[in-house]
Amino acid sequence: MSYVGPDFEPPRPPRHPLRGPLTVAVAALVPGALVGWLVWQAVGDSDDGDGSAAARTSASAGASASASASASAPSSELPGPSEDGKEQSGGGDESGASAPAGSGPLKGKVVVIDPGHNPGNFRHPSDINRKVNIGTNWKECDTTGTSTNAGYTEAEFTLDVSHRLRAILKKEGATVKFTQDGDRAWGPCVDERAEIGNKAGADAVVSIHADGSAAGNRGFHVILPGSVHSGAADTRPIVASSRALGERIAGGFLRTTGGPPSNYIGDGTGLDVRKDLGGLNLSTVPKVFIECGNMRDTKDSAQLTSGTWRQKAAEGISEGIVSFLRG
Numbered sequence: 001m002s003y004v005g006p007d008f009e010p011p012r013p014p015r016h017p018l019r020g021p022l023t024v025a026v027a028a029l030v031p032g033a034l035v036g037w038l039v040w041q042a043v044g045d046s047d048d049g050d051g052s053a054a055a056r057t058s059a060s061a062g063a064s065a066s067a068s069a070s071a072s073a074p075s076s077e078l079p080g081p082s083e084d085g086k087e088q089s090g091g092g093d094e095s096g097a098s099a100p101a102g103s104g105p106l107k108g109k110v111v112v113i114d115p116g117h118n119p120g121n122f123r124h125p126s127d128i129n130r131k132v133n134i135g136t137n138w139k140e141c142d143t144t145g146t147s148t149n150a151g152y153t154e155a156e157f158t159l160d161v162s163h164r165l166r167a168i169l170k171k172e173g174a175t176v177k178f179t180q181d182g183d184r185a186w187g188p189c190v191d192e193r194a195e196i197g198n199k200a201g202a203d204a205v206v207s208i209h210a211d212g213s214a215a216g217n218r219g220f221h222v223i224l225p226g227s228v229h230s231g232a233a234d235t236r237p238i239v240a241s242s243r244a245l246g247e248r249i250a251g252g253f254l255r256t257t258g259g260p261p262s263n264y265i266g267d268g269t270g271l272d273v274r275k276d277l278g279g280l281n282l283s284t285v286p287k288v289f290i291e292c293g294n295m296r297d298t299k300d301s302a303q304l305t306s307g308t309w310r311q312k313a314a315e316g317i318s319e320g321i322v323s324f325l326r327g
């Protein structure tokens, strides 16, 4: 959900020119899809932006999480970009964490899925507004997340996609754990969400979200951890691996859903880098967030509310994880 705004890493090394990452991922994984997307983009997507999109982008450029939601977000959305979280018990799929690994290509691999927010967060404002230490600073424990204009919540969306993703990954043989499965009243807090992945010794962690930006802002983007070394946060060991994971997920997502990559964050790469998310800052294992689309945009919300589309989204994310874990 909410964004603080583009948070590109400073000058990127030559090997990662701005449009490079996704291009590379796409070239490697889904050349056909990119061509399709380009055609689609040319034909159909240039008209829906409006002033508010720009406003939102600039508004969200602030440093903290709060500003972003203002333009488009309804009162229901807590200001602020905290998005990660951690912990919890319920994780797991029905067969959950205890399910034996299968015999597929991911046998022996542990994947932690972090469904963003929690359907119960709305009812526990004081709990989720409590500040937790994310290494670089203190931030809200968790946020409510956003919703479509019709009221389909981000928390509901993230759990649905996560369930679909879990089913796919388990078939691939992975051991899958959740940070929350709608089985706790609220949270977990972002620091706990990170800790769950760390304690699980996860080979990959993906936090599922959908954004709450202005109408006209469309498309998905994957958020990668920036290099942070402050307090309990030290992402230096996972920056490269997380980028590799994120590029694969972006490529897979683009292939299965047809895109498009975000038109308001990431300069068309479908990738963003942030240093203000506790769930990334405190991770010691490869981890990324994916914002699957903008719930406040009519075209994006039509996709996000479609079970068929969410299945494609889960397949794309899975494809990226499998590609990453198989090297």
Ligand SMILES: [Zn+2]
Pocket: 001, 002, 083, 116, 117, 145, 146, 154, 208, 209, 210, 211
């Ligand atoms: Zn979110």
